[in-house]
Amino acid sequence: MGGPFGKGCRIEQNGNDLKFVNERANESRGVIKDKTTVIATDWEGLTGTLQDEGKRINWNNGSWWLKAD
Numbered sequence: 001m002g003g004p005f006g007k008g009c010r011i012e013q014n015g016n017d018l019k020f021v022n023e024r025a026n027e028s029r030g031v032i033k034d035k036t037t038v039i040a041t042d043w044e045g046l047t048g049t050l051q052d053e054g055k056r057i058n059w060n061n062g063s064w065w066l067k068a069d
Contacts, residue, residue, distance in 0.1 A: 009065050 007023035011030075018030035020040045028042035038057065040046040048057040048065075055067040 009023050010021045012019040012021075016032045018032065018038060018040075020028045020030050020043070022028075026043075028040040028046070030038055030040045030042075033039055033047075036050045038048045038050065040048070047060045049060075050057055057065045059065070
């Protein structure tokens, strides 16, 4: 995954529990809210909307992550 700065980001999943790691190596716990919404709970409840069959996350702060092929 990549953010607006083109550096690597990643998501680790264990059931509905997620861990987000951004381009600065900052981590947040997260959850799957529904089939198109994820929440990074440690980043002030940052909410992401899944698009393009889960290949893109549009975050509500204006940033986005893309899944690398």
